[in-house]
Amino acid sequence: MAVLDIKDVTKIFGGTVAVERFNLTVADGELVCLLGPSGSGKSTLLRMIGGFETATSGVIAIDGEDVTRVPPERRPTGMVFQSHALWTHMNVFKNLAFGLKLRRLPPAEIKDRVEAVLEQVGLAGYGQRQTHQLSGGQQQRVALARSLVLEPKILLLDEPFASLDQHLRERLREEVRDLQQRLKITTLFVTHGQDEALALADRIVVLRAGRSEQIDPPDVVYRAPATPFVAGFIGTMNLIDGVVEGGVFRHPGLDLAMPVADGPATLAVRPEALGIAAATSAAAVIHRVTDYGTHAIVDIDLADGLRLKAMAPDARAWAAGTAVALSPQAFAVYRDNVAIHRAGA
Amino acid sequence: MIIWPILSAIGRTLWLPGADGVSRFSLETYVFFFSDQYSINNLMVTLWTTGVCALLLLPICLPIALYLRFAKGRLAAYVQGLAIFPMFVPSIILSYAIIRVLGPNGTVDLLFNSVGLPKIRSPYLTPWGPVIGLVWDNIPLTVLILLSGLGAVSDQSVEAARDVGARRWAVLWHIILPRITNSILVAISFTVLGIFSAFTLPYVLGPAAPEMMGPFMQRTFRDLNDPTNAITQAVISFAFCIVFGLFYVRSVAKNRKT
Ligand SMILES: Nc1ncnc2c1ncn2[C@@H]1O[C@H](COP(=O)(O)OP(=O)(O)OP(=O)(O)O)[C@@H](O)[C@H]1O
Numbered sequence: 263m264a265v266l267d268i269k270d271v272t273k274i275f276g277g278t279v280a281v282e283r284f285n286l287t288v289a290d291g292e293l294v295c296l297l298g299p300s301g302s303g304k305s306t307l308l309r310m311i312g313g314f315e316t317a318t319s320g321v322i323a324i325d326g327e328d329v330t331r332v333p334p335e336r337r338p339t340g341m342v343f344q345s346h347a348l349w350t351h352m353n354v355f356k357n358l359a360f361g362l363k364l365r366r367l368p369p370a371e372i373k374d375r376v377e378a379v380l381e382q383v384g385l386a387g388y389g390q391r392q393t394h395q396l397s398g399g400q401q402q403r404v405a406l407a408r409s410l411v412l413e414p415k416i417l418l419l420d421e422p423f424a425s426l427d428q429h430l431r432e433r434l435r436e437e438v439r440d441l442q443q444r445l446k447i448t449t450l451f452v453t454h455g456q457d458e459a460l461a462l463a464d465r466i467v468v469l470r471a472g473r474s475e476q477i478d479p480p481d482v483v484y485r486a487p488a489t490p491f492v493a494g495f496i497g498t499m500n501l502i503d504g505v506v507e508g509g510v511f512r513h514p515g516l517d518l519a520m521p522v523a524d525g526p527a528t529l530a531v532r533p534e535a536l537g538i539a540a541a542t543s544a545a546a547v548i549h550r551v552t553d554y555g556t557h558a559i560v561d562i563d564l565a566d567g568l569r570l571k572a573m574a575p576d577a578r579a580w581a582a583g584t585a586v587a588l589s590p591q592a593f594a595v596y597r598d599n600v601a602i603h604r605a606g607a
Numbered sequence: 608m609i610i611w612p613i614l615s616a617i618g619r620t621l622w623l624p625g626a627d628g629v630s631r632f633s634l635e636t637y638v639f640f641f642s643d644q645y646s647i648n649n650l651m652v653t654l655w656t657t658g659v660c661a662l663l664l665l666p667i668c669l670p671i672a673l674y675l676r677f678a679k680g681r682l683a684a685y686v687q688g689l690a691i692f693p694m695f696v697p698s699i700i701l702s703y704a705i706i707r708v709l710g711p712n713g714t715v716d717l718l719f720n721s722v723g724l725p726k727i728r729s730p731y732l733t734p735w736g737p738v739i740g741l742v743w744d745n746i747p748l749t750v751l752i753l754l755s756g757l758g759a760v761s762d763q764s765v766e767a768a769r770d771v772g773a774r775r776w777a778v779l780w781h782i783i784l785p786r787i788t789n790s791i792l793v794a795i796s797f798t799v800l801g802i803f804s805a806f807t808l809p810y811v812l813g814p815a816a817p818e819m820m821g822p823f824m825q826r827t828f829r830d831l832n833d834p835t836n837a838i839t840q841a842v843i844s845f846a847f848c849i850v851f852g853l854f855y856v857r858s859v860a861k862n863r864k865t
């Protein structure tokens with residue numbers, strides 16, 4: 263049982279507000295991804311949970327126990343860093359055994375636990391290797407094992423696979439997910455890759471400039487982004503600024519009826535939900551068609567220069583220079599940074 | 608270029624010109640050095656000073672270097688400035704500064720006097736005089752060498768150690784020190800080599816007898832006009848440095864292998 267409670271946490275570095283009034287409760291055994299652009303405060307948040315930074319204000323509690331000011335060496339958390347965190351003067355076994363030795367466990371038990379955890383991360387028999395004799399992926403597995411061997415209540419991973427190539431990253435991501443579910447360990451995973459977050463998380467926290475924009479399961483974040491920022495950050499999204507007058511959203515080249523009060527609004531449409539049909543008016547013109555075999559992506563220029571993307575089943579049906587009419591099938595409308603209307607799927 | 612003068616120096620102490628102008632092989636200058644109690648005392652005091660300086664420098668410089676490496680902010684910058692400062696002070700000025708502060712009727716004496724404390728036993732003109740001066744003089748180099756070693760210890764590896772439960776001392780002992788043993792060796796050998804041949808500070812601050820090898824050589828050469836014995840003294844000092852150098856090279860090489 264390990265529940266993490268973050269209440270109203272703020273972190274200020276000198277003049278920079280890195281994290282602002284952040285709230286989150288992570289359930290026992292849950293895997294939460296922190297997702298956001300560079301500088302949005304993901305690492306700062308994780309480091310506060312691990313004890314490497316102290317919150318300027320707010321409370322962090324693990325299983326109801328306030329740990330806000332507890333140093334890392336006395337927190338029940340385990341952190342996996344991005345890189346360079348293995349102790350190069352120790353071999354793999356010693357890297358894993360160090361924490362257990364500090365806890366004065368008998369050597370026989372240390373040996374058993376280290377070997378068991380090496381087995382779990384797929385590195386059985388690698389104990390006597392020096393760290394520089396390992397590949398990048400193996401090194402990160404050792405780093406993961408080093409945290410796991412201490413059976414932390416909460417596992418923290420800060421972009422652990424960022425320095426690895428795409429293929430390896432995907433494989434390790436799957437392994438982490440399997441391991442996490444087997445051990446049922448409460449986990450926070452920092453990433454700035456949306457595909458990583460969508461593939462891994464029970465819930466995603468989208469951060470922007472130190473504030474959380476949305477905290478929801480991946481499918482909700484993808485299908486019903488709470489703010490235009492989330493809509494633009496996750497997946498490809500057409501964001502169109504316009505004005506609603508008399509129940510009609512207006513933007514040059516695109517009019518759309520919707521039950522929304524008059525005023526400025528932002529329309530968000532995914533490429534796969536933007537229908538196109540041949541038309542005569544030249545308000546929307548195809549700029550380019552890219553054929554991906556299974557589908558095509560059609561770039562469309564509106565009269566005011568805004569470029570939209572639409573997905574079409576067959577590239578051969580469309581050619582650059584053709585005028586088209588746009589019909590969003592599923593869309594969301596935002597005003598003042600909140601969704602005020604959703605239609606379609 | 609370095610080897611030749613050394614060989615020639617050794618040669619000149621071993622092949623002495625005889626009365627008839629023909630040089631002959633002889634160990635007598637060395638026999639003289641090692642049978643002369645005064646020379647031996649000088650050698651001992653030099654070894655003692657070197658050893659004490661090295662022993663004092665590490666506990667002084669390691670905390671400074673650790674602080675500079677891991678502290679952030681403006682204070683660290685000032686401390687760095689202070690630690691490097693002695694490097695820019697010529698030894699002769701440093702010597703007089705130490706005399707003025709710690710010498711008889713120096714600042715410390717006056718301060719003690721003014722609050723009614725007894726006179727201090729000034730280290731000036733005792734073997735401790737050069738020790739204080741040389742330690743002070745060698746702080747910057749030692750700190751810089753240690754600091755460069757600490758540069759190779761990443762923040763993340765230290766944080767990872769704390770994460771698995773290591774307190775301050777455990778981090779220092781198990782994570783930091785093993786990674787900077789080479790730097791410590793380099794720092795010690797630099798100070799040993801430098802102190803062995805130091806001249807100004809021992810000359811000005813040290814006792815007249817026994818004296819350190821630096822002033823001893825100088826005096827034998829100049830005042831006693833005895834170049835052969837001066838060179839003998841130099842060769843003996845050099846031999847000690849070589850022994851230490853070899854020891855250092857071996858341990859670095861051993862470290863490389865593992
Ligand atoms: N030690 C520090 N001192 C001062 N400012 C800091 C410090 N650490 C982080 N910041 C600032 O806090 C903000 C958040 O940084 P943080 O490292 O948490 O971002 P991040 O989301 O992890 O970004 P990235 O994806 O690049 O790792 C940034 O503006 C950063 O400059």
Ligand SMILES: [Mg+2]
Nearest residue numbers: 304305306420
């Ligand atoms: Mg980061």
